[in-house]
Amino acid sequence: MIEEKIKSLEITLPNPPTPAGSYIPAVKTGNLLFISGQIPMENGKVLFTGKVSDDNLETAQKSARMCAINLLAQMKRELGNLDRVARIVRLSGFVNSDPEFYQHPKVINAASDLFFEIFGDKGKHSRIAMGVACLPLNSMTEIDAIIEFSE
Known part of the structure; x- marks a missing residue:
């Protein structure tokens, strides 16, 4: 059902990205799935790079949405079936922003809104959205997640 919803939104889940450092992409403990940023x-290429400013807010939102799609790909790899997602518990969103940029929530809303659209009430989550001086590979955004899942 969830994967049909994703297809109806014309989203194709990519192969989940591999870690760029000394960590694993996800950890399951109990009925929680912690997905790394x-x-x-x-396809091994960062699609959106550079500092976020008021001038490129829409591009930054596309970046956050792509992060959410990669989170979905990681969920699918770990759970096998996205219908096992019981709740999106929390997102932590990081924005590679100019010092004068203050619209971090508007950037990360693109990821939150996608989860609301796909999962309905199960997609409602707690969240943090913050600006940072830089991100890995000069990415515009990075988002991690905590997911509750069912057996």
Whole structure:
């Protein structure tokens, strides 16, 4: 059902990105899945790079949406079936922003809104959205997630 919803939104899940450092992409403990930070990467290439400012807010939102799509790809790899997602518990969103940029929530909303659209009430989550001085591979955004899943 969830994967049909994703297809109806014309989203194709990519192969989940591999870690760029000394960590694993996800950890399951109990009925929680902790997914490491995802950047807007596809086929080994970062799609959105550079500092976020008021001038490129829409591009930054596309970057955050791509991070969410990579989070979905990691969920699918770990759970096998996205219908096992019981709840999106929390997102932590990081924005590679100019010092004068203050619209971090508007950037990360693109990821939050996608999860609301796909999962409905199960997609409602707690969240943090913050600006940072830089991100790995000069990515515009990075988002990690905590997911509750069912057996």
